[in-house]
Amino acid sequence: MTLPHEGPQEAPIVPPPPGTIADLFQEALPDIEFTATQGAVDVILIVAREDVPGVLRTAKDDPRLDLKYLRCLLGVDHMDGGLEVVYQLYSFTHKHGVTIKTRLPLDDPRVASAASIWKGADWLERETAEMFGITFEGHPNPVPLLLPDDMTDHHPLRKDNPFAQMEEWQGLRLGAEASKAGHIPAGYESIAGEGGEEDGG
Amino acid sequence: MLTDQERELETLDIHVNVGPQHPATHGVFRMVLTVSGEKVVDVVPHIGYMHRGAEKLSEGMDYRQALIYQDRTEYLAQFNAELCYCLAVEKLAGLEVPERAEYIRVILTELNRITSHYMFVGAFATDIGVYGTAFTYAFREREYIQEIFDAVSGDRMMYGYFRPGGVVWDVTDDFKDRVRWVCGQTRVGIDDIDRLLTKNEIFLTRCLDIGVISKEDAIDYGLSGPMLRACGLPFDLRRAEPYSIYDRFQFDIPTGTRGDVYDRYLVRMEEMRQSVRIVEQALEEMPDGPIMPEKAPRRLRLPPGEVYMRTENPRGEYGIYLVSKGGEKPYRLKIRSSCLSNLTALKQMVVGHYVADAVVILGSVDIVLGEVDR
Numbered sequence: 159m160t161l162p163h164e165g166p167q168e169a170p171i172v173p174p175p176p177g178t179i180a181d182l183f184q185e186a187l188p189d190i191e192f193t194a195t196q197g198a199v200d201v202i203l204i205v206a207r208e209d210v211p212g213v214l215r216t217a218k219d220d221p222r223l224d225l226k227y228l229r230c231l232l233g234v235d236h237m238d239g240g241l242e243v244v245y246q247l248y249s250f251t252h253k254h255g256v257t258i259k260t261r262l263p264l265d266d267p268r269v270a271s272a273a274s275i276w277k278g279a280d281w282l283e284r285e286t287a288e289m290f291g292i293t294f295e296g297h298p299n300p301v302p303l304l305l306p307d308d309m310t311d312h313h314p315l316r317k318d319n320p321f322a323q324m325e326e327w328q329g330l331r332l333g334a335e336a337s338k339a340g341h342i343p344a345g346y347e348s349i350a351g352e353g354g355e356e357d358g359g
Numbered sequence: 360m361l362t363d364q365e366r367e368l369e370t371l372d373i374h375v376n377v378g379p380q381h382p383a384t385h386g387v388f389r390m391v392l393t394v395s396g397e398k399v400v401d402v403v404p405h406i407g408y409m410h411r412g413a414e415k416l417s418e419g420m421d422y423r424q425a426l427i428y429q430d431r432t433e434y435l436a437q438f439n440a441e442l443c444y445c446l447a448v449e450k451l452a453g454l455e456v457p458e459r460a461e462y463i464r465v466i467l468t469e470l471n472r473i474t475s476h477y478m479f480v481g482a483f484a485t486d487i488g489v490y491g492t493a494f495t496y497a498f499r500e501r502e503y504i505q506e507i508f509d510a511v512s513g514d515r516m517m518y519g520y521f522r523p524g525g526v527v528w529d530v531t532d533d534f535k536d537r538v539r540w541v542c543g544q545t546r547v548g549i550d551d552i553d554r555l556l557t558k559n560e561i562f563l564t565r566c567l568d569i570g571v572i573s574k575e576d577a578i579d580y581g582l583s584g585p586m587l588r589a590c591g592l593p594f595d596l597r598r599a600e601p602y603s604i605y606d607r608f609q610f611d612i613p614t615g616t617r618g619d620v621y622d623r624y625l626v627r628m629e630e631m632r633q634s635v636r637i638v639e640q641a642l643e644e645m646p647d648g649p650i651m652p653e654k655a656p657r658r659l660r661l662p663p664g665e666v667y668m669r670t671e672n673p674r675g676e677y678g679i680y681l682v683s684k685g686g687e688k689p690y691r692l693k694i695r696s697s698c699l700s701n702l703t704a705l706k707q708m709v710v711g712h713y714v715a716d717a718v719v720i721l722g723s724v725d726i727v728l729g730e731v732d733r
Contacts, residue, residue, distance in 0.1 A: 166663075166684035166685065166686075166690065167663040167684050167685040168663055168684065169662075169663040169664040169665060169683075170663075197664070197665060197666060197667075198450045198451055198664055198665070198666035199450065199666055199667060199668065200667060202665075226578050226579070227578050227581065228581050229581065229667075229669070229676065229678065229695065230667065230678055230680060230693070230695040232680055232693040232695075234682055234690075234691045235691070244680065246667050246678070246680070246695075250578065250592065250594060253599065257667060276579055276580075276581065277576070277579045277580050277581075277703070277704075278579060278580045278581030278582075278700055278703055280703060281699060281700075281702075281703045282581075282699075282700075285699075302407075303406065303407060304406060304407035304410040304732055304733075305407060305410070306407075314412060314415055315414060315415055315691075319415075321415075321419050325416060325419050326419060328419070328420065328424070329419040329420050329421070329424070329688070
């Protein structure tokens with residue numbers, strides 16, 4: 159296995175084998191285009207954001223899919239690739255699950271809210287909204303969940319939101335630039351204090 | 360116009376603030392109850408007092424370092440959280456875990472489930488008004504297991520013992536004997552608490568038909584774990600989507616029928632007994648051998664990809680959504696908190712009950728604020 163050593167890499171699209179949940183989606187939604195890829199555990203469906211409400215509604219209501227359980231809803235910041243919203247669904251009757259993903263452009267991060275489909279989406283969307291600056295249209299109560307109400311100027315989980323110097327340093331100490339005891343990376347002298355590292359890293 | 364008599368009877372809804380510093384909120388949780396007389400007509404939960412940005416901080420760490428945030432997130436079931444994280448990393452890295460490490464992990468994870476449920480029983484009984492006795496019983500029993508964790512990992516709370524690929528070092532020589540003894544002791548301990556609480560008249564009156572939630576609502580809200588099983592749905596990830604080596608063990612999945620506070624208590628009590636069963640089976644089969652893969656890389660680099668790994672933790676489905684774009688650090692690490700999802704149904708459960716019941720219902724959710732806020 160060769161691994162890339164520089165720069166972020168996207169996972170390749172691997173079409174899932176026939177007979178997975180992707181075929182059921184194709185049956186239930188013949189008019190909607192989506193890309194299916196086999197993830198490490200679940201099948202991942204990538205849909206356009208205009209199709210999200212229709213796909214989610216069908217996923218829950220269609221008896222062939224019956225994905226009544228919203229396990230998880232989250233955002234991912236792909237920097238130049240835009241923001242991503244991920245829905246993790248499961249069906250208790252058919253015992254199958256699926257990941258649905260959609261990309262939103264950075265300059266217009268809007269997507270329809272799923273709070274009217276699953277009650278549990280309410281808080282999860284509030285969290286994703288505050289952390290990434292995504293607008294969930296039609297959300298019944300779009301206020302911050304974990305962050306203070308007045309903290310609207312930056313979104314912590316975006317990649318352009320920087321780490322504190324201390325947090326960067328912690329990542330460097332034992333990480334890729336692991337160094338010998340007493341070594342302080344350039345630029346971090348002020349927080350290292352007198353005498354450098356005492357515990358020897 | 361109201362007559363004088365009517366004006367006298369006119370009532371006003373008042374707001375009662377509970378928390379963030381309040382013994383009944385199990386941490387820094389705040390809820391604003393709107394009450395009409397003694398009845399709750401609305402509840403607004405406020406969370407985030409303990410938000411430390413564990414997900415963001417993990418992005419700045421390499422895969423080995425990021426593990427420690429799992430302990431700090433889910434600080435009552437640390438081994439369970441560590442296991443979920445390790446499984447997610449192993450899934451993407453394609454690491455094979457040695458047999459012995461798998462068994463060690465399962466034993467510790469199930470013991471951790473017992474300590475977590477002991478914590479629940481003690482705190483829950485205190486919420487109800489069984490002040491002291493149940494709590495001391497539960498904590499005495501919990502301490503026996505805690506001592507094993509201490510001996511194995513070197514820490515009482517932030518274990519950091521699991522590693523992607525296995526565990527950091529082998530267990531102590533007397534591990535098997537101690538765990539075997541603690542299994543017997545735990546059966547006695549559970550029976551003690553059982554005799555104290557389960558058929559207690561006052562306990563029953565406080566618990567029965569309080570905070571009922573239907574199976575359909577429970578699914579819609581995304582409840583999981585004992586909260587979901589108390590509604591009558593026998594869904595346990597250890598059985599439904601077996602991870603690690605859980606497909607090798609015999610155990611039952613307890614369910615409730617009413618979906619009330621009492622059922623949640625009963626489900627957790629029975630789960631402790633089932634955990635003891637699993638631990639005993641695992642002890643019998645535990646082989647000797649290595650605890651880390653032979654070719655475990657010292658510095659882990661993951662190929663690009665993403666995975667949603669989920670495990671059955673004491674409080675429900677704990678999930679790690681891990682996105683890798685190559686390199687040594689997670690590109691994105693989302694923690695799916697079982698408590699957060701369980702808490703979303705609080706309003707549905709509390710409205711219509713008395714103020715005193717609101718505390719009991721919150722106790723039955725068994726929240727860990729570290730996991731809710733992350």
